[in-house]
Amino acid sequence: MFLGFSVVYGLRVNLSVAMVAMVNTTDPDATKNSSVIHACPLPSGAENGSQTFQQPIPQYPWDSETQGWLLGAFFFGYLCTQIPGGYLAGHYGGSIFLGLGVLGTAVLTLFTPLAAKWGSYWLFALRALEGFGEVGGSMMAMWARWAPPLERSRLTTLSGSGSSFGAFLALPLTGYICEQLGWPAVFYICGGAGCFWAVLWFAFVSDDPRTHRRISDEERDYIINSIGPQGTGHGWTLPLLSMMLSVPLWAIILTQMSANWAFYTLLTSLPTYMSDILHFDLQSVRLWFCCIGMDHVLIYFQSVSRALLIRIMLFLGKIPPQKANVQLFLVAVNYAGCDHILTVTFFTLSSSLGGTSAPGVYINQIDIAPRYAGFLLGITNTFGTIPGVLAPIVTGYFTEDHSLAGWRKVFWVAAGINLGGAIIYLLLGTADIQPWANPDEEGVRQQKRRGESIS
Template sequence: MVNGYCLRVSMSEAIVAMTEKNQTSDHPFEIYDWKQSEKSMIITSFFWGYAIMQIPSGCIAAVWSAQKLLSVGALLCGILNFLIPTVAHYGDYIAVCICRVGMGLCQSCLLPCIHILLSKWAPPLERSRLGTFAYAGAQFGTVICFPISGELAANVGWPYIFYVFGALSIIWSIGFFIFGSDSPSKHSWISKKERRYIENSLKTIDKEEKVADKEKSDNETVMRTPWKAIFTSVPMWALVIVHCGQNWGYWTLITELPTYMNDILKFNLKENGWVSALPYLVMWILSFPICWLADYALKKDISKGIIRKVCNTIAHWGPAVALIFLSTMSVHDPTIATAILVIAVGLNAGSLCGFQINHIDLSPNFAGTMMSITNCIASVTAIIAPIVCNMIVYEKNMNQWNVVFYLAAAIYISGNLIFIVFGSSEIQPWNNPKNANVQEQSEKELTVI
């Protein structure tokens, strides 16, 4: 996750150095005269490939090998990232967009593969902590990516942002291909004690899966994914909408924050990287106590639905209030503005215990499929958000940035409101495929009658 997000967000910092004409650096690297629309295309092009392959990559990982697919995906993604300075020289922004689309295609397997690997490696009683630790790598990757990118751009030149992170991805992929495995039973060097512990802790789940497999062989229709039930489920659509709201706010900030820091708050390249990382450092740190508090509240018999909606309200309405305050007050002081942005991004850590885990609440059997669906649709939002931002901000103007922040706040508020009203934490009837198929058959019979 750390490696994947370094590759994903490094362009946000690099594009500032690639297009900033008034640089103090003496490095003889090209500076491109890209328009705002062209820069937004470069930023969002990653998600064009990422959205297309979400569901197919999940299917491939489940049928073939999550470990091998993740290794190959990371290898190709690293190679494409390494080539960006070269293709930018010969093919301008169009070639860079093509590279980024390819990177998105390669990295679409990241979440499905990690989800599958956790299910095979993480004992049930440790899954919440190990899952949080793994997925929090997204924020930690952003935390280290921004300052490292700023230092590289200022000291050795912007191409090294792509060389360093591309090389690290290639090295990691080779290492994971050699030392990783799909499950403890397939690992060559794991100790017998550790393998026995993991396998014994998963025995209950394995028995349930064997029963499910037997039911599948007895009645092939039982284990079919209830697509109609999923796509006509109100709580499912509440998840889709709130996930879109999350992606709009999150990717607006993560892709445009370095530009805002440079154009409005006037930080230089080196300062920009360190300051842009602060909000995501706080978000990463807060993700751990918030998850612990959510589990603690659950042990105290507080309703799961209340916990999910309170956590998500903190994650979405907290940042919305901070962005509204930043825009209304038209804060020009870099320290105050940075502090407000730290609050806005940091509070978003609550989404991990809010809507993100709600997929499992609604349907443990089809949580992976549901995540693929919501993440696929929400990835389209991640494409649109930076484009809209660059349509609004066409010059270095504070008022234009205020409109961007107001819009993000409004989407945060409305998306979470729908989740509060229509969201649910109850297991849905279609979680049991047999019941879902019986229900669909009954509906067909009633329609005929």
């Protein structure tokens, strides 16, 4: 599952860096509306801020608004399948949905160069279809059946950290592939990796320990007995009204939305910022993301060993204090100006500290309702994907003139939204199993409904 999420997020963000190589910034149509071309001084010996590539590697005259729409296109499709996908994964099991989702996205990724050649509308449609194929809730639905309560935090955090690992590994690798082989190779290699992972997934993974072909009897009995009735599917009926009125669930939703705004802003827009404002070439972008990626991943893995501490903090209704530092360093970027060292330092600290607080909110969904964890993840992912749609588009509008002032607006907005979510979670978050998620309570409700129908 860790490798699967690594592949998924690699497929999701490879366009961010490849966009630097795909766009011809010297084309007059791409910058005709720009009043400020160079916000920071060009490095010595550089004639322009663009990266040149030998033909026949194609480049396209997409302006900042078009790039913003293309970078957010994936999330338009992703929005549509999270809730129904989480519902079906909770009923049938998550392995088939996760496997087919990654396989579908990988196959479509192979057609990215062709879609770009046909035009930006075709590429937008392809990226939206890739998002449509990734149904939500699969991971939580599987861990609800596989993870014993005392190991749930460690297993969920470890597998979920694949998303950060994949995203921040893909960013430097994408730059390297663009340099050596050209940007089309990025999508062929990433798509091939996703197809290879899908073969391994279907060969080795099962929805339930009861049906796994290679598990020992001792391990199977331990998992089944420790999870108990919470490890069964939720059936076709759901306590939808109780979920809609659940304050802890809304605390998770709003916190995830706020955190994702900053996350997706950095994930999709940083390569453009580094190219257009700081005038880093692809090699510098690649080396910088290699540093931030390793730092982020190491801290995220430290969170695995601290999972029990995070759960204790959740039970106390608190959040890791690093959330406040995320906004602090994002705001600090606004005052770093054109200083490369300070900017890279602040971005690295912001991203890394964000990784230490992510497991808490992520695990919280399976804490408050283990039986409905897949469906809840579909709900929270749906709301959490809205920033993925809006953040790149808002960034594109703010940065039409390629100025530092426009990018300052981007980082101020991200920091403010993140801080608001942290406050909401501090006040309303909890890790207690909700009454509507208790199997015994559900049985009582069903008996009452049957009794009322008989009377």
